[in-house]
Amino acid sequence: MGVSLEHYFVLSAVLFVIGAYGVIARRNLIVVLMSLELMLNSANLAFVAFSRLHNDMAGQVFMIMSITVAAAEVAVGLALVVAVYAHRESLDVDILKILKG
Amino acid sequence: METVVFYIFAALSVAGALLVITYNNPVSSAVSLVLTLFSTAVLFVLLLAHFVAAIQILVYAGAIMILFLFTVMFLNLHPEALRFDARNMAFKVSIFLVVLLFTGYFAAMGFNKAFPGGGAPSPSPEGFGTVEGVGRLLFTGYLLPFELTSVLILAAIIGVVAIAKRRES
Incomplete structure (x- = not known):
């Protein structure tokens, strides 16, 4: 028998923290989006691992939906990045302070 | 292994x-x-x-x-x-x-x-995790959420086009 499922959850938590760190500390809008992808991916890993733990494929169905959401999110996010870059010629997240009301 | x-x-x-x-x-x-x-x-x-x-x-x-x-x-x-x-x-x-x-x-x-x-x-x-097993579950128990994701994709497409469209000003 293979490794216990605990390993997968710890790996998922570690990947999630790396992604969260990227979202918080990086200032490049595109890299922030990539770190968001990392976080979603780690959540997917947890979904699939729990699906294996309970021998229930509902987790995998959820994971497919989550991938769909991730694809939609990336498409909209990158469109926003292109719009911001066309407007300000910069990818620094700090320029988004102009959104302050 | x-x-x-x-x-x-x-x-x-x-x-x-x-x-x-x-x-x-x-x-x-x-x-x-x-x-x-x-x-x-x-x-x-x-x-x-x-x-x-x-x-x-x-x-x-x-x-x-x-x-x-x-x-x-x-x-x-x-x-x-x-x-x-x-x-x-x-x-x-x-x-x-x-x-x-x-x-x-x-x-x-x-x-x-x-x-x-x-x-x-x-x-x-x-049949755990095969195309047949997951597909069967996707099209029976989870049919409504699965169809709703297509609405989500449509909304994303429309949103992207609306954001990326060049405004005349």
């Missing part, structure tokens, strides 16, 4: 994730992200989720990565435009490593509390 494969690809995925958040160049970050997503797909195969692994490679490592690379090349960034990102690196890295350590520790501890058996995988039923 399975244990060795798990450790190799777990290490690869963590390494890829670390490279994503350290590279200054978005193209290098995107390629590292492919490494992480691909290693995760291998882990899905180890978890007997074969269909999901194929979807992961097709959608994540294929479509989403192409979208990222296309955007980076479309923006035509010059290196000076990316200089703003590397401040206080030593401080950030030290904070990050401490947080990472605590996360791994508490995740392991919490899991041990929730599942005292250690979470050893039990033998799975026939």
